Amino acid sequence: MMKWLRRLVRLELVLIFLVILAGSVVRMTGSGMGCPDWPKCFGYMIPPTEEAQVLWAPEKQYHEGQMIVHEEAMWSANADFTSGAEYNAANWTKYTKHDYAIFNSTHTWVEYINRLLGAASGIPMFLLFVLSLKYLKSKPLYTLLATAGLFLLGFEAWLGKEVVDGNLIPGQITYHMLGAFLIVIVLVIFLKRLNQNPRQSLPLSRWYMFAALLLMLIQVVLGTQVREQVDMLTKQFGEGASREGWIDQIDVLIYIHRSASLAVTGFIIYLWWVLRKNGKSRRYLNAALMMVLASTASGAILFYFDLPKFLQPVHLLLSAGIVATLTWGWVRRPKTA
Structure with a gap:
C-alpha cells in the first residue's frame, strides 16, 4: 500500500507541475478567457475549433446551454431547438457574468488543455485521499495531508471558476497561483513522510x-x-x-x-x-x-x-x-x- 501511495504522490506532483506550466502558458499567450464559461467551454464539453461554431446561423440545431457570440455579447441557449430563418431573442439568455465576447481558437484550446490537466490532477489526488483512510488511526498525518491536498485542489477549481467569471480578476489570480504552490508543498511533505530513509x-x-x-x-x-x-x-x-x-x-x-x-x-x-x-x-x-x-x-x-x-x-x-x-x-x- 505504501508503494501505491508513493506512486500516486509522485504522479500528482508531476501533474501539478504541468498545471503550473500550463497556467503560465495561458497567461503568456493571453488565453485566460479562451473559454469564457466554466466548467464547459462555450457550452461544449469539447470546445469549438472554428468561429462558425459560436456564431448564430439559420436552420441550425442548438442545445441547451450552448453559447454563441452575437452583437458583441455572449448568449446561452435556453433549450434544445433548431433556429429559423431569423434570429429569435426568445431562444437565448444573455450571459452577464462578464462582458467578454471574443472567440480565438488558439486561446480556446490553450485554456482547454490547461483545464484538462487540472481535471486530470484530481484523479490521483482523490485516490490518495481514499487510500490514506486506511492509515487514519495508525498514521493520521497521511490522511491529514491527503485531505489538505484534496481540499486545496477543490479550492483551486472553485477559484479558477471565479477568475473566469470575473474576467481575470487580478487579486484572485495571485491566490490561484499561491494555491498551486501550497499543493506542491503538501505533496512534498507527504512524499518525505513516506520516505523510508532515516533522517x-x-x-x-x-x-x-x-x-x-x-x-x-x-x-x-x-x-x-x-x-x-x-x-x-x-x-x-x-x-x-x-x-x-x-x-x-x-x-x-x-x-x-x-x-x-x-x-x-x-x-x-x-x-x-x-x-x-x-x-x-x-x-x-x-x-x-x-x-x-x-x-x-x-x-x-x-x-x-x-x-x-x-x-x-x-x-x-x-x-x-x-x-x-x-x-x-x-x-x-x-x-x-
Whole structure:
C-alpha cells in the first residue's frame, strides 16, 4: 500500500507541475478567457475549433446551454431547438457574468488543455485521499495531508471558476497561483513522510530551510503581482505589441521583487556552502542552488530585455522547483531507533 501511495504522490506532483506550466502558458499567450464559461467551454464539453461554431446561423440545431457570440455579447441557449430563418431573442439568455465576447481558437484550446490537466490532477489526488483512510488511526498525518491536498485542489477549481467569471480578476489570480504552490508543498511533505530513509544529522537547523522557503513564497507572490501588471499592459497595448519600455510602467514592486531575488539567492548559496563545508552535500540543495541561479538569470533577462514571453513559463516553473526542493530539505523524518 505504501508503494501505491508513493506512486500516486509522485504522479500528482508531476501533474501539478504541468498545471503550473500550463497556467503560465495561458497567461503568456493571453488565453485566460479562451473559454469564457466554466466548467464547459462555450457550452461544449469539447470546445469549438472554428468561429462558425459560436456564431448564430439559420436552420441550425442548438442545445441547451450552448453559447454563441452575437452583437458583441455572449448568449446561452435556453433549450434544445433548431433556429429559423431569423434570429429569435426568445431562444437565448444573455450571459452577464462578464462582458467578454471574443472567440480565438488558439486561446480556446490553450485554456482547454490547461483545464484538462487540472481535471486530470484530481484523479490521483482523490485516490490518495481514499487510500490514506486506511492509515487514519495508525498514521493520521497521511490522511491529514491527503485531505489538505484534496481540499486545496477543490479550492483551486472553485477559484479558477471565479477568475473566469470575473474576467481575470487580478487579486484572485495571485491566490490561484499561491494555491498551486501550497499543493506542491503538501505533496512534498507527504512524499518525505513516506520516505523510508532515516533522517541524517545536518549542521543546519531546519528553520534555516524554512526561512529560505518562506522567502521564496514571498517572492512568488511578489512575482505574481508584477505579472498581473504585465497582463494589464498586454490588455492595454495588445498581445503583439512591443514590450519595450514596459518595465518603466510597472510600479516599485518590480524593484522589490528584483532585490528580494538576490536575497533568496544569497541565502540558498549560504545554506549550500555550509553543508559543503561540513561535508554534508545534499542533492536537493544542489538542485535548489542550480534552479535559483537559473531563476535569477531568467529574471534578469526578463527585466533588462523587455520581458520576453517565452521566459515567463520557465521562470515560474523554476520557482515551483525551488519551493519543492526547499520543502524537501525543511521536512525531516524523525531519527530511527
